[in-house]
Structures are given as C-alpha cells and as structure tokens.
Amino acid sequence: MRQGKQGWRITFAVGALLASAAAMAAPPDFTGVWTNAGRPGIGGATGPGAAPLPFKPEAEKRVKAYQALVAKSGDSPGGLCLGTGMPGSMLGSGGYPMEIIQRPEQITIIYEAHSETRRVYFGPRNADQKDRIPGRNGYSSGRWEGNTLVVETDNLVDAVDQRSTPHSDQAKIVERYTLEGKDDQGRQILKAEMTMTDPVFYTAPVKMEKRWAQVPNGRLLPYECNEEMWTARLEELADKAGVPLP
Amino acid sequence: MKTLRILPILAALVAAPLAFAHHSAVQYDFTKLVEIKGTVKAFTAANPHMRMTLDVKNASGSGSHEVKLEGHSTNNMYRNGYRKGMVNVGDAISVNVAPLRNGDEGGYVLGATAANGDYFGVRSTRSLDAAKAKEQAESK
Numbered sequence: 229m230r231q232g233k234q235g236w237r238i239t240f241a242v243g244a245l246l247a248s249a250a251a252m253a254a255p256p257d258f259t260g261v262w263t264n265a266g267r268p269g270i271g272g273a274t275g276p277g278a279a280p281l282p283f284k285p286e287a288e289k290r291v292k293a294y295q296a297l298v299a300k301s302g303d304s305p306g307g308l309c310l311g312t313g314m315p316g317s318m319l320g321s322g323g324y325p326m327e328i329i330q331r332p333e334q335i336t337i338i339y340e341a342h343s344e345t346r347r348v349y350f351g352p353r354n355a356d357q358k359d360r361i362p363g364r365n366g367y368s369s370g371r372w373e374g375n376t377l378v379v380e381t382d383n384l385v386d387a388v389d390q391r392s393t394p395h396s397d398q399a400k401i402v403e404r405y406t407l408e409g410k411d412d413q414g415r416q417i418l419k420a421e422m423t424m425t426d427p428v429f430y431t432a433p434v435k436m437e438k439r440w441a442q443v444p445n446g447r448l449l450p451y452e453c454n455e456e457m458w459t460a461r462l463e464e465l466a467d468k469a470g471v472p473l474p
Numbered sequence: 475m476k477t478l479r480i481l482p483i484l485a486a487l488v489a490a491p492l493a494f495a496h497h498s499a500v501q502y503d504f505t506k507l508v509e510i511k512g513t514v515k516a517f518t519a520a521n522p523h524m525r526m527t528l529d530v531k532n533a534s535g536s537g538s539h540e541v542k543l544e545g546h547s548t549n550n551m552y553r554n555g556y557r558k559g560m561v562n563v564g565d566a567i568s569v570n571v572a573p574l575r576n577g578d579e580g581g582y583v584l585g586a587t588a589a590n591g592d593y594f595g596v597r598s599t600r601s602l603d604a605a606k607a608k609e610q611a612e613s614k
Contacts, residue, residue: 302500306522324549449549453521
C-alpha cells in the first residue's frame with residue numbers, strides 16, 4: 229500500500245522524536261556504594277599492572293630515592309593519615325569502598341579511606357581554570373558520552389609518594405566509567421579505564437583499569453584517623469602545663 | 475652516672491612522637507599466624523591501625539609481661555565482625571597475629587576471640603591461604 233505524503237510526515241516526526249529522546253536519555257545512575265570487585269573483605273588494592281611504568285630518567289631517580297627512604301620503616305602518607313590522591317585513591321583506596329552521589333551538575337565520590345572526596349563538576353558548574361586549587365585529588369570535570377562518564381582531572385600536586393602511580397604536578401588523568409553488567413556473584417560492576425599523561429614523569433601515557441562491585445544498601449564507615457596524634461598532642465600540652473588531661 | 479639518668483629521658487623524648495606517628499605493616503610477617511592469649515590492658519579501635527596491649531603470662535609460669543600490638547583498622551575489623559564493646563580492659567582474650575619479623579614478641583592483629591567467645595577479624599592470612607592452595611594443588 230502506498231503511503232501518503234501525510235503518512236511520511238508522521239513517520240519522520242515520530243522518528244525524529246525517538247532519536248532526540250534517545251540522545252536526551254538520562255545517563256546511567258552510578259549512585260551507591262561500590263567495593264573492590266576482587267576478593268571481598270580486606271585488601272584488594274590495584275595498580276597499573278605488571279608492565280613497568282614508562283619513567284623519564286629524572287623521575288625514576290626521584291621515585292627510587294623516595295622508595296629507598298621509606299623502605300625500611302614502611303612509612304606512607306596513609307600511615308600518617310594523609311589521603312593518597314589521584315589516581316591512587318580511585319585505583320585502590322586501601323581496599324576500602326567508595327560512595328558515589330550523582331546529580332546532573334555534580335558527581336561526588338567519597339572514598340572511605342581517609343574520607344577522601346572528589347567532586348566532578350559538569351558544564352557551567354565548573355570553576356574557571358584560574359580559580360581551581362591544586363590538591364592531591366586535583367580538580368575534576370565531567371561529561372557524558374552516551375552511557376560513558378568521562379572525567380578529566382588536572383590541578384594535581386606532585387605525588388612522588390604514590391606507591392604504584394607516582395606523578396608530577398603536570399599530570400592529567402582521563403577516566404572513562406561504564407556499567408559492565410553483572411559478575412558471577414550477581415553484583416553490578418562499574419568499570420573505570422584511566423589514562424594518565426605526565427610530561428615530567430612519563431614518556432608515554434600510563435593506562436590503568438579498575439573494577440568496582442555495587443554493594444546494595446551499602447554504607448560507608450567513618451574514617452577518623454588522627455585521633456591518636458591529637459590525643460598525644462593534648463597529653464603533651466597537659467604535661468607542659470603541669471595539669472591533668474581534661 | 476649523670477649520662478645514664480639523662481638517657482632514658484632522651485629516649486622517651488625521641489620515642490614519643492614515633493609511638494603515635496608510625497603506622498606501617500612492613501615489620502610483620504604476614505605468611506605466619508601466631509596466637510597470643512592475655513588480659514587486655516589497653517585497647518583502641520582506630521584507623522589506620524588498632525592498638526592493643528595485652529598482659530601475657532610468662533613462660534616460666536609465674537608473673538606476666540606486657541605485649542604491645544597493632545592491627546587492622548576499625549573499619550576492616552567492623553566489616554569482619556567487630557562491634558563496639560567487644561573488647562574491654564580486663565578481658566581475657568586470644569588474638570591471631572602476624573608476628574614481628576625480628577622475632578620480638580608482638581605482632582599485627584588480624585583477628586581475635588573476645589571474652590564472650592565471639593570472633594572478629596580474619597582467621598588466616600592471604601599468604602597462608604595461597605600457600606595452602608598451592609600445597610593442595612600440588613598434592614592432587
């Protein structure tokens with residue numbers, strides 16, 4: 229049967245509407261608590277893998293000097309209650325879970341260890357480059373490419389002390405997050421692919437991958453870590469003042 | 475003699491900041507698991523590592539001595555069964571530790587049986603699990 233001119237118009241209009249609806253479809257919701265997709269419980273930190281990092285000679289020298297300095301004592305930022313920073317916070321987080329809170333204009337990621345927090349800003353919610361403050365987790369800007377969340381992170385600080393992912397303050401990280409389906413335990417898996425470029429530390433981009441498993445109705449625990457240091461400081465003050473600890 | 479009197483003070487001054495500032499697991503041998511029984515003298519569930527002091531009976535049978543331990547974080551212990559009030563000063567408990575590499579008494583607490591018999595923490599180490607799995611695979 230021959231379709232009339234009117235019929236074609238309707239078909240076209242419906243098609244256009246469907247296409248635009250698909251384009252405007254809400255992105256997947258990553259809100260929730262996620263744990264390392266490996267063995268449940270303690271541990272599970274992951275690094276960039278077995279491949280050696282493509283260090284520039286000067287950077288390798290600094291990293292080796294740092295590692296030699298802490299080799300015997302095993303000291304680390306975390307041991308003194310300092311967060312790892314990106315990309316270590318995302319890759320391992322000491323084996324602890326993370327929570328994602330997703331809003332259209334901002335995604336907030338809280339890593340349980342040291343309560344490290346990242347804020348990923350979208351569109352006009354972003355700060356101007358000149359107003360961004362450098363930090364261990366840098367400044368993150370996000371966008372959706374279909375069902376993939378793309379996060380670009382800059383304004384990082386020098387982090388020679390990151391165990392498996394050291395970098396300079398010139399490092400930039402691009403993360404791509406996608407829902408990967410369920411694992412054999414029926415857990416929803418969130419896959420993160422990361423690429424770190426750093427003209428000061430590396431001769432080539434460093435690629436990393438990490439999988440998180442959703443914890444239905446999960447809760448993060450508080451992670452106060454400086455209590456011991458604070459108590460010791462109070463004891464010291466009380467000692468000096470010759471008064472008992474209040 | 476004067477030097478001898480000053481030395482302990484100096485040692486205390488040097489040791490004080492280290493006592494709280496240092497959290498590291500490199501000094502423990504995680505391929506081994508040792509049980510220590512004692513009475514709790516002090517206990518702090520904390521991050522990044524818990525602290526515990528046990529009063530342990532001397533091998534000779536008379537008297538006791540203190541053993542200082544650190545262990546998994548509050549958060550790791552919580553996820554493995556620890557709840558507030560499970561460990562109290564004066565409790566007779568038994569702990570599973572990864573011992574100190576240098577042979578001194580002490581270790582890193584992986585798990586413990588509380589005074590009421592409840593267990594929290596892990597019962598083994600990953601290194602031990604891996605070694606057992608390898609042994610089993612080889613014996614097949």
